[in-house]
Amino acid sequence: MWTRRTFITQTALAGMLAATDRSQQSYQLSGGAPLRPMTTQKIARTDLAVSRIAYGCAKLVPLNSAPLDASAISSAERLVQTSIDNGITLFDLADHYGYFKAEEAFGKVLHRSPRLRQRIVIQSKAGVRGQTQPWLPGGYYLDCSREHIVNSVEGSLRRLGTDHLDILLLHYPDALGEPQEIAAAFEDLTASGKVRYFGVSNHTVSQIELLRKVLRQPVVVNQIPLGLALCDVIADGLNGNLADSTRVTGIIDYCRLHDICLQAHSPLQGTFANLPADANPKAKEAARVLARIAAARSTTPWVISLAWLLRHPAAILPIIGSTDAAHITENCAADSVHLDREEWYGLLVSAAAALQS
Numbered sequence: 033m034w035t036r037r038t039f040i041t042q043t044a045l046a047g048m049l050a051a052t053d054r055s056q057q058s059y060q061l062s063g064g065a066p067l068r069p070m071t072t073q074k075i076a077r078t079d080l081a082v083s084r085i086a087y088g089c090a091k092l093v094p095l096n097s098a099p100l101d102a103s104a105i106s107s108a109e110r111l112v113q114t115s116i117d118n119g120i121t122l123f124d125l126a127d128h129y130g131y132f133k134a135e136e137a138f139g140k141v142l143h144r145s146p147r148l149r150q151r152i153v154i155q156s157k158a159g160v161r162g163q164t165q166p167w168l169p170g171g172y173y174l175d176c177s178r179e180h181i182v183n184s185v186e187g188s189l190r191r192l193g194t195d196h197l198d199i200l201l202l203h204y205p206d207a208l209g210e211p212q213e214i215a216a217a218f219e220d221l222t223a224s225g226k227v228r229y230f231g232v233s234n235h236t237v238s239q240i241e242l243l244r245k246v247l248r249q250p251v252v253v254n255q256i257p258l259g260l261a262l263c264d265v266i267a268d269g270l271n272g273n274l275a276d277s278t279r280v281t282g283i284i285d286y287c288r289l290h291d292i293c294l295q296a297h298s299p300l301q302g303t304f305a306n307l308p309a310d311a312n313p314k315a316k317e318a319a320r321v322l323a324r325i326a327a328a329r330s331t332t333p334w335v336i337s338l339a340w341l342l343r344h345p346a347a348i349l350p351i352i353g354s355t356d357a358a359h360i361t362e363n364c365a366a367d368s369v370h371l372d373r374e375e376w377y378g379l380l381v382s383a384a385a386a387l388q389s
């Protein structure tokens with residue numbers, strides 16, 4: 033039986049598998065001006081202005097534990113170059129992405145094109161650790177201790193070959209995390225100049241409040257799962273019963289209230305753009321609405337899905353993670369699509385109904 037959750041899991045898995053079979057062709061980064069400039073937006077309480085769509089590097093390299101090879105570096109370079117050609121200037125990483133090879137590959141790309149570093153904003157994350165004990169379930173655990181955060185950033189800087197991260201996010205809220213320890217880590221990293229700005233990911237309102245109580249630095253980003261197929265936190269205002277127990281409501285308004293940049297991770301996971309044949313009728317109806325609007329706008333459902341996020345007044349910044357250069361180019365066209373209210377609500381209502389079914 034198809035459910036929205038199984039579909040999201042299956043598409044995530046399919047994406048990971050596809051990532052291991054990318055183009056082998058060699059690609060040299062030009063470092064020139066973007067071919068297609070993108071609208072930029074300022075990240076409040078920073079001096080950073082970034083493209084309104086970012087590129088996420090979770091699948092920048094094949095997801096296996098084999099050492100990084102020339103073809104993986106070349107493929108990563110092609111994805112980074114395509115992003116830059118389309119005006120993307122914000123790159124989202126995490127210490128452990130691609131078994132730590134995503135940062136390594138990104139570092140090699142930067143090394144080959146030294147002028148690139150000053151033209152882009154690098155965001156990475158800390159706090160997730162791979163388990164070393166085979167008897168532990170889950171495969172990973174969380175660690176937001178002072179020591180781990182600082183060590184993690186030092187590892188990221190080494191792999192990236194840069195002296196600072198523009199933004200560091202705490203990847204997930206660590207249930208054992210002590211806000212005072214996190215504050216101490218942020219102080220260390222600010223004093224050493226290794227991180228310019230700080231933010232969080234997958235955090236709820238109260239988790240951010242707890243941190244804000246002790247942090248001297250502002251929380252400038254919260255990166256959460258958000259998209260047309262993950263629209264419950266937006267649909268919240270439409271129907272208070274939509275959010276399930278894992279999604280604390282009010283996060284959108286809270287971030288706006290406190291000038292926290294809302295980043296949408298996995299914005300196209302489980303999208304209605306490519307439903308499986310056994311999808312339920314509500315999901316099929318959402319897909320029909322999406323396809324109709326895409327056809328009327330002479331574009332694709334993928335582009336409309338992203339344009340739907342961009343239309344929200346919270347200046348939501350989607351982090352796209354495509355492993356296909358043509359898809360990156362296609363998706364960046366969302367920057368020039370402005371949905372009207374009727375289209376936007378048509379998509380929300382049909383997506384929210386599918387979410388409930």
Ligand SMILES: NC(=O)c1ccc[n+]([C@@H]2O[C@H](COP(=O)([O-])OP(=O)(O)OC[C@H]3O[C@@H](n4cnc5c(N)ncnc54)[C@H](OP(=O)(O)O)[C@@H]3O)[C@@H](O)[C@H]2O)c1
Pocket residue numbers: 043044046047048050087088089090091124125203233234255296297298299300301334351352353354355356359360362363
């Ligand atoms: N903070 C967190 O906890 C967290 C968690 C997950 C992800 N993230 C961040 O979010 C980023 C993006 O997530 P994601 O990898 O799930 O990416 P995504 O942009 O949501 O893409 C999801 C899937 O849609 C497919 N797709 C995208 N555009 C398409 C198009 N135009 N046509 C056909 N298929 C298309 C992709 O396949 P193709 O590869 O074939 O294009 C991919 O499998 C990650 O790289 C990471 O930086 C953060």
